[in-house]
Amino acid sequence: MSAAAQPNLIRWDGNQPLLPARFPGMAALSSGARTLFMSEAERQPRSADDLRRAVQMAAAQAGDRGAYEALLRDCVPLIRAVAVRRGVAADYVEDVVQDVLLTIHRARQTYDPRRSFGAWLRTIAERRAIDLLRRVGRQHAREIHAPVEFEAFADERARPPDSAASAGGRVDEALASLPERQREAVRVLVLEEQSLSEAALTTSRSKGALKVNLHRALKALRGRFGEETERS
Amino acid sequence: MTAAKHDRLILDLAADLRPVRRLSPPLLRALVWLAVLAGLALALAAFANLEAVWQRIGAAPDLWLAVIGSAMTAILAAVAAFELSLPDATRAWAALPLPAALLWVGASGFGCLRDFIAPQSHVAVMSETADCLMFIVFLSVPLSALLFAMLRRGYPLYPGLTAVIGGLAVAAAAASLLNFFHPYDAAATDLLVHAVAVTVVIAGIRALSGRIFPVPAAIANNVTVSRVAPN
Numbered sequence: 001m002s003a004a005a006q007p008n009l010i011r012w013d014g015n016q017p018l019l020p021a022r023f024p025g026m027a028a029l030s031s032g033a034r035t036l037f038m039s040e041a042e043r044q045p046r047s048a049d050d051l052r053r054a055v056q057m058a059a060a061q062a063g064d065r066g067a068y069e070a071l072l073r074d075c076v077p078l079i080r081a082v083a084v085r086r087g088v089a090a091d092y093v094e095d096v097v098q099d100v101l102l103t104i105h106r107a108r109q110t111y112d113p114r115r116s117f118g119a120w121l122r123t124i125a126e127r128r129a130i131d132l133l134r135r136v137g138r139q140h141a142r143e144i145h146a147p148v149e150f151e152a153f154a155d156e157r158a159r160p161p162d163s164a165a166s167a168g169g170r171v172d173e174a175l176a177s178l179p180e181r182q183r184e185a186v187r188v189l190v191l192e193e194q195s196l197s198e199a200a201l202t203t204s205r206s207k208g209a210l211k212v213n214l215h216r217a218l219k220a221l222r223g224r225f226g227e228e229t230e231r232s
Numbered sequence: 233m234t235a236a237k238h239d240r241l242i243l244d245l246a247a248d249l250r251p252v253r254r255l256s257p258p259l260l261r262a263l264v265w266l267a268v269l270a271g272l273a274l275a276l277a278a279f280a281n282l283e284a285v286w287q288r289i290g291a292a293p294d295l296w297l298a299v300i301g302s303a304m305t306a307i308l309a310a311v312a313a314f315e316l317s318l319p320d321a322t323r324a325w326a327a328l329p330l331p332a333a334l335l336w337v338g339a340s341g342f343g344c345l346r347d348f349i350a351p352q353s354h355v356a357v358m359s360e361t362a363d364c365l366m367f368i369v370f371l372s373v374p375l376s377a378l379l380f381a382m383l384r385r386g387y388p389l390y391p392g393l394t395a396v397i398g399g400l401a402v403a404a405a406a407a408s409l410l411n412f413f414h415p416y417d418a419a420a421t422d423l424l425v426h427a428v429a430v431t432v433v434i435a436g437i438r439a440l441s442g443r444i445f446p447v448p449a450a451i452a453n454n455v456t457v458s459r460v461a462p463n
Contacts, residue, residue: 060249061251061252061254062251063249063250063251064249065246065247065249068245068246068249069242069243069246072238072242072245072246073242076238094237094238097237097238098238098241101238101241101242101245102241102245103319103387103389105245105248105249106387107318107319107386107387108252109252109253109254109255109385109387110255110317110318110319110320110386110387111254112254112255112257119320120319120320123319123320123322124319124320124389127319127389128389
């Protein structure tokens with residue numbers, strides 16, 4: 001890092017020109033014209049931090065890598081602040097920082113150390129933040145963010161409280177809790193898919209009795225699982 | 233939060249640092265281009281029949297107002313273009329040449345009424361106006377080559393707008409110089425051809441703006457990041 005870039009070596013009240021202007025009259029006229037378009041922040045007197053950064057940037061223009069590196073690190077939180085204020089989402093703030101760092105690098109010959117570095121940086125950061133918001137906006141116009149689509153059950157109530165493996169176990173358990181006649185009716189008519197007449201032959205029960213028992217069994221099971229669903 | 237996330241990029245940029253020559257104030261750079269333009273105007277004036285030019289322009293107020301308008305548009309648009317070529321410029325600079333451009337267009341538009349005011353004027357026919365078109369378009373080529381070679385040293389964040397304002401400066405300059413070789417009075421056909429020529433110049437430059445100016449950082453991201461040496 002050069003001596004000029006070290007903060008505590010700066011003795012400068014901000015009024016005398018930082019660097020000798022090659023065309024003093026022209027520079028004055030030009031900066032006079034620019035005053036018309038200056039932002040409010042730029043009209044404020046320059047802070048010590050701002051002067052330090054201006055000196056660092058001037059050193060960077062001359063090829064001082066140490067000053068340049070320190071300056072870029074210093075810029076990161078400033079750029080973040082601008083991006084956040086502009087309404088850039090947290091995920092994208094670092095993208096703006098990267099864009100602005102690259103812009104500083106490519107545009108470094110355009111910086112005039114007589115002017116505020118902070119204002120220069122802020123204008124670039126705001127512009128890049130807006131660019132990013134537009135880019136993201138366009139992306140969102142084409143793509144849908146739908147995390148629910150990746151869930152097996154969009155409706156939480158449809159999800160079994162336990163895993164599928166234990167669901168079978170619970171059905172067995174529920175069947176076992178039924179009275180003997182009802183369990184028999186479920187087994188032959190539902191699980192073995194026999195017709196009513198076949199079932200009547202294999203179980204030696206009347207068709208009417210089987211129908212009544214199946215009906216009662218289903219009612220009991222429905223009551224049992226219905227309760228569970230409501231609880232969860 | 234720290235700058236740690238951008239460590240590699242910062243180190244890479246620092247490693248890539250080369251000394252740069254700081255740009256002169258934009259107004260000075262605009263004046264350099266305008267000085268070349270003035271030199272060209274003097275050279276053309278040597279070939280022109282200045283007496284006839286003076287007589288024609290002085291004949292009606294709308295004619296010299298249009299000349300003043302186009303010349304002022306060229307000057308102000310050049311200043312605005314050099315300001316816009318800086319990354320921290322506001323878009324408000326683009327408005328700088330507009331009043332002069334309005335004067336130019338307005339005064340030329342008034343010339344359309346010429347047929348009613350001075351019916352004996354020599355109004356250009358289509359083949360003659362084709363020469364105007366060629367003059368404006370071909371004079372624009374060297375003027376814009378120089379202007380954009382100079383503007384490229386900047387880094388505009390509104391490259392399209394900068395190109396349009398630069399194109400306006402070039403087209404207005406060419407249209408101003410045309411007055412040396414323009415023995416016709418303004419008329420609707422003539423004005424239309426001038427408008428077409430100016431639009432062609434601006435649109436052409438606008439279309440090229442992507443190649444004229446450096447690639448925006450956002451697009452070049454991947455290139456730079458991949459350049460980072462793993463260490």
